[in-house]
Amino acid sequence: MTALHKPEALIWDIPGGIHPAERKELSNRTPIQPAPLPMRLIVPLNQHIGAAAEPLVAVGERVLKGQLIAAANGFVSVPVHAPTSGTVSVIGPQPYPHVSGMLAPAIVIDSDGLEQWCELSPCVDYRSLEPSLVLQRIRQAGIGGLGGAGFPTAVKLTARPTQKIHTLVINGTECEPYITADDLLMRERASALVSGIEILAHLIQPDQVLIGIEDNKPEAIAAVQAAIGERPFSVRVFPTKYPSGGEKQLIQILTGVEVPSGGLPADIGMLCQNVGTCVAIHDAVILGKPLISRITTLTGEALARPMNVEVLLGTPVGELLEFAGLDQGKLNRLIMGGPMMGFTLPDFAVPLIKTTNCLLASTAAELPAPPPAMPCIRCGECAEACPASLLPQQLHFFAIGQEHEQLKAHNLFDCIECGACAYVCPSSIPLVQYYR
Ligand code: SF4
Ligand code: SF4
Structure with a gap:
């Protein structure tokens, strides 16, 4: 950390981009609420890019909250933990959040309502640990990127072991309309976020840490600035434009450098992590807590009470929508993710997974079906x-x-x-x- 310096706060622009209606005010006006504990949690064995985890429990077995229930299966794979205490009732194909309505292997836990934790092993003084042991804690906590495709975080941190990472980029952009989960996370969990960034900086030893946040999140910006205090991390605020939050786009905005076509940020000595992932890293390393919950935006005009919830992974989507006051008569299209990059959910029974940043229950007037496609007029x-x-x-x-x-x-x-x-x-x- 001694080598870290705080660079001048320059920003650059990216080509293209659009300015769709943001609609973030629907869900960002109330604090994060705890979602109710469901009676039954469906925990898919694969919630990320890579191989599905291997079950370690049997039907009928009692499990504790946070207990490892499925082990990583290979290098690009992450383990799975019980989101609450209860009894394993099914191991097998279950509804999965995918546009096709497919089933996928999962462990189903019938909750006992006790929320009884397994024994955790916190570690406040992670700086005394070998970096490999810190990385192991991240790997064992089942963390995948919480901002996008859910790539296993420990794999991303070791992808280019010979390449020096000089710039750690923290992504607090959240550029997609409607979604406010990272905004609320930055407002309410800024000190855990900064702690997670410190852990990453300890592991990577970058020359600089740049935190990118769009200028439509003034409260988040203030909270993160305050939590940083005198630390040499640089918050970079830039004009709101979609899609500034793409990893390569954000790197270009914050550094002026383009990731080469077909390449990875690591190829140019950079690594990007989402703010939610940083908080999960804090929870894993300092508190010893695996990733069993996340903050998700429940929004759209078919909901009476749009909001952000902290929700256990495996919670059926239908129960969350009910909690937010879904009016079935108004619902036209249910989207997991945002209106630009999300996908339509065919079924309310699917569970919330690690990558679910938003559930958008939209009305027909809100997101009307596009008119039939016409031939290309080569307008450019x-x-x-x-x-x-x-x-x-x-x-x-x-x-x-x-x-x-x-x-x-x-x-x-x-x-x-x-x-x-x-x-x-x-x-x-x-x-x-x-x-x-
Ligand atoms: S979807 Fe692909 S081709 Fe279309 S604007 Fe985005 S990056 Fe470009
Ligand atoms: S009409 Fe053709 S050129 Fe114009 S935006 Fe559509 S695809 Fe592109």
């Missing part, structure tokens, strides 16, 4: 909006023709599926659906 607006400087209309034609080499040559893999191109398309072509 999609290319103007693309934050990755791609040619979405070209990619669309190549995708229709299944021209895989052309898709690759036109850098399809730099697409972050942000949907900005489809949002601006006057012909209402669902461009992103083709790339996926």
Whole structure:
């Protein structure tokens, strides 16, 4: 930490981007609420990128809150813990949050209502531990990135062991409309966030730590600044624009440096972590608590009481919506995630998982169905909006023709599926659906 310096607060811009209605005021006006304890939790064995965990418990077995119930299966895999105390009632295929309505392997726990914790092993003085032991605590706590695809955090921290990471970027952008989970987390858990950043800085020994927050979160910015105090971490506030929160986009905004096409931030000596992941790292390393809950936004005009909740992983989505006052008559489309990058949930029985940052219960007036797609008029607006400087209309034609080499040559893999191109398309072509 001695090598850390606080750089000048410069910011840069990214290409493209859009300004959809933010709608964050629906859910960011009340404090985080604890969600009610469900009677039955469905805990999928795979809530992230990588291999599913292997069950360590049997049907009929009593488990304690926080107990390891499934072990990581290989390097890119994370373990799973019991979100509450109770009895294992099923191990097998269960509803899973996916657009297809598919089932996936899960451990079902019937709650005993006691919330009885297993024994935890806190560690206040993590600085006295070898970095490998700190990393092991992160790995064993089952932490995957809480901001996006849920890539296993310990894997991300060891992905390029020979590459010096000089810049640690902390992502507090939360640029997608409606979602306010990170905003509330920064307001209410700023000291745990800063503690998590300190742990990461201890592990990585970067030269600088940059915390990026959009300027539509003044309370979060103030809370994080206050929690940082004299520490040499730099909060960078920048104008709100979607999708500034993409990892590569945020790095460009905060450093002016572009991650090379097809490359990773680590290739240019940078590492990006979401604010929620930092809090989970604090909980794991300092308190010895595994990742069994998260903060999630419940929002949309079909809810009487939109809010943010701290919710146990495995809680059925239907119970959360009921808690937030769902009006079934008003509900048109239920989305997991936000309106730009989220997906429609076919079923209320699916559980909330580690990557669920938002449930959006929208009315027909709020998110109307797009008009039928028309032919491309080659207006170029999609290319103007693309934050990755791609040619979405070209990619669309190549995708229709299944021209895989052309898709690759036109850098399809730099697409972050942000949907900005489809949002601006006057012909209402669902461009992103083709790339996926
Ligand atoms: S915005 Fe739509 S119509 Fe315009 S060039 Fe792109 S795909 Fe074609
Ligand atoms: S979805 Fe992909 S192609 Fe479309 S604007 Fe976003 S990054 Fe560009």
